[in-house]
Amino acid sequence: MDKIDKSLLEKVSSLHEIKLGAFNIRKNGEVLERKTSGEIDIVPKKDKPGIDIIIKPNVQNKAVHIPVIITAGGLNDLVYNDFYVGENSFVTIVAGCGIHNTSNIDSVHNGIHSFHLGKNSHIKYIERHVGEGKGKGGKILNPTTKIYQKENSIMEIETLQLGGVTSSVRKTYARLGENAQLNVQENILTEDKETATTLFKVTLEGKNSKVEVVSHSVAKGKSYQEFKSDLIGKAECFGHVECDGILLDNARIVSVPMIDAINSDASLVHEAAIGKIAGDELIKLMTLGLSEEEAEDVIIKGFLMG
Amino acid sequence: MLKLENVSYLVSEKDNDKDILKNINLDFLKGKIYVITGPNGSGKSTLVKLIMGILSPTEGKIVFNDKDITNLKINERAGLGIAYAFQQPVTFKGLKVKDLLNIASNKENDFNTLCDYLSKVGLCAKGYINRPLDDKLSGGELKRIELAMVLARNALVNIFDEPEAGIDLWSFENLTKVFKELKSTTIIVSHQTKILEIADTVILLKEGKVEKIGSNSEVKPLLHLEMCGKLRGENG
Ligand SMILES: Nc1ncnc2c1ncn2[C@@H]1O[C@H](COP(=O)(O)OP(=O)(O)OP(=O)(O)O)[C@@H](O)[C@H]1O
Ligand SMILES: [Mg+2]
Numbered sequence: 457m458d459k460i461d462k463s464l465l466e467k468v469s470s471l472h473e474i475k476l477g478a479f480n481i482r483k484n485g486e487v488l489e490r491k492t493s494g495e496i497d498i499v500p501k502k503d504k505p506g507i508d509i510i511i512k513p514n515v516q517n518k519a520v521h522i523p524v525i526i527t528a529g530g531l532n533d534l535v536y537n538d539f540y541v542g543e544n545s546f547v548t549i550v551a552g553c554g555i556h557n558t559s560n561i562d563s564v565h566n567g568i569h570s571f572h573l574g575k576n577s578h579i580k581y582i583e584r585h586v587g588e589g590k591g592k593g594g595k596i597l598n599p600t601t602k603i604y605q606k607e608n609s610i611m612e613i614e615t616l617q618l619g620g621v622t623s624s625v626r627k628t629y630a631r632l633g634e635n636a637q638l639n640v641q642e643n644i645l646t647e648d649k650e651t652a653t654t655l656f657k658v659t660l661e662g663k664n665s666k667v668e669v670v671s672h673s674v675a676k677g678k679s680y681q682e683f684k685s686d687l688i689g690k691a692e693c694f695g696h697v698e699c700d701g702i703l704l705d706n707a708r709i710v711s712v713p714m715i716d717a718i719n720s721d722a723s724l725v726h727e728a729a730i731g732k733i734a735g736d737e738l739i740k741l742m743t744l745g746l747s748e749e750e751a752e753d754v755i756i757k758g759f760l761m762g
Numbered sequence: 763m764l765k766l767e768n769v770s771y772l773v774s775e776k777d778n779d780k781d782i783l784k785n786i787n788l789d790f791l792k793g794k795i796y797v798i799t800g801p802n803g804s805g806k807s808t809l810v811k812l813i814m815g816i817l818s819p820t821e822g823k824i825v826f827n828d829k830d831i832t833n834l835k836i837n838e839r840a841g842l843g844i845a846y847a848f849q850q851p852v853t854f855k856g857l858k859v860k861d862l863l864n865i866a867s868n869k870e871n872d873f874n875t876l877c878d879y880l881s882k883v884g885l886c887a888k889g890y891i892n893r894p895l896d897d898k899l900s901g902g903e904l905k906r907i908e909l910a911m912v913l914a915r916n917a918l919v920n921i922f923d924e925p926e927a928g929i930d931l932w933s934f935e936n937l938t939k940v941f942k943e944l945k946s947t948t949i950i951v952s953h954q955t956k957i958l959e960i961a962d963t964v965i966l967l968k969e970g971k972v973e974k975i976g977s978n979s980e981v982k983p984l985l986h987l988e989m990c991g992k993l994r995g996e997n998g
Binding site: 672700736737739740741742743744745746747748751754755757758759760761762 | 814816835836837840841845846848852854855856857858861862865866868894911915
């Protein structure tokens with residue numbers, strides 16, 4: 457592993473205090489390192505690139521890291537990672553992809569993840585996306601996440617992408633059983649001519665299932681972001697989507713809500729607010745001594761990392 | 763140390779211009795407590811916003827320690843030592859109480875120092891320093907944190923716009939104590955008798971003009987007149 461590898465790895469998978477149960481590091485389409493444990497097994501797929509991550513029942517407070525790094529230009533990486541989470545287990549999964557592309561040819565990573573959550577299981581999924589390198593070649597990331605939640609399971613997703621990614625199309629599909637809960641916090645910054653698209657399609661199938669999506673996006677320069685969410689309530693359930701966007705320069709953010717309460721007891725809400733940085737927040741910070749630019753930075757940092 | 767010379771603030775509306783403040787001349791002396799009072803809409807908040815630089819006067823000059831600050835930005839005035847607590851505290855998405863106190867004091871504070879800032883306004887630091895400064899905090903809590911931020915600046919001129927609003931009676935006594943202990947030039951916008959009582963000078967604004975300047979006992983009778991006048995008016 458060289459310096460660039462290490463720094464990329466740190467950015468996408470900064471070490472956690474939680475005890476590491478297993479990990480799999482993928483570099484330029486190949487497995488670089490892998491470790492499994494009795495509780496968490498990682499099995500390479502036979503028919504396509506990728507791995508099955510099998511978490512036994514009753515595993516408590518362990519972490520799995522599956523970072524991907526790409527340092528080669530012109531690479532088109534496709535990987536399938538399937539997680540099977542045993543009943544009553546609570547595991548933190550740190551995934552994410554860092555592309556360091558100094559070439560003039562695009563590098564692409566398509567990560568297709570599926571999560572099968574057993575009854576009463578709880579997954580915290582942390583996903584970081586980083587693009588860097590001065591070449592003209594794009595740093596392109598297209599993660600797709602499919603989630604299947606059994607009764608009483610909890611899935612928490614934290615997505616962070618802070619600039620440098622030329623284009624991303626992020627798709628998340630979820631089906632929630634009885635009492636299942638899905639919480640998503642997505643924080644995205646785009647700059648220059650970057651584009652980022654997010655699509656959520658959540659089907660609330662079980663009684664008392666609940667989804668909460670909070671998306672904070674900041675678009676700078678001439679960048680473009682699109683946020684689409686599609687909630688389908690098939691039972692007495694609760695869904696709340698909040699899309700909050702800050703626009704700077706000539707950027708654009710488009711929020712598209714779709715809500716379908718098939719069951720009339722479904723309570724579904726989509727809130728969207730997109731606009732400039734709030735003037736009173738800037739003024740307040742300026743009264744505390746910050747210049748306008750410093751105040752902007754503080755507000756954006758807090759908004760994305762807070 | 764702080765002077766307003768012939769300051770006016772006028773807004774242009776469709777058909778006519780509206781004088782919000784007209785020909786204000788005031789001289790705030792070092793270390794004194796000033797209380798600005800007057801009916802709703804008389805221009806009190808506008809006046810203190812002009813001092814902080816949140817609004818710019820359409821006429822006149824603001825001088826601070828012999829320096830003309832009329833065209834300085836808000837943060838430049840803050841840098842010279844003017845601090846301001848908003849009538850309606852501002853909330854943020856993602857900034858914590860701790861972050862704002864650190865920005866206000868321009869240093870990274872340890873727990874004990876943060877505790878000092880917050881206990882002055884009657885809050886226990888433990889419960890608050892890591893809370894986001896958002897609208898999940900109650901009105902009174904926001905108001906106290908707003909005050910704590912100003913105290914953390916250790917400024918030469920402290921401006922408070924209706925600091926007592928939403929603060930319960932018990933804390934109110936402590937609040938007046940905090941104001942009295944400040945070594946700064948203190949400008950408080952208030953309607954409260956308890957606050958008027960600690961003023962060295964009371965400034966009564968009415969319809970954008972200074973109606974009266976004097977000690978509390980000099981201005982007080984006018985405040986009563988004001989009220990009686992209103993009552994008479996209402997009774998026809
Ligand atoms: N931009 C503006 N355009 C038009 N009118 C304004 C503007 N800003 C303030 N005003 C008016 O100026 C007057 C003074 O407002 P200001 O907020 O200074 O009053 P105040 O004395 O602080 O009142 P209160 O006691 O209610 O806080 C009010 O009538 C208000 O409606
Ligand atoms: Mg006011």
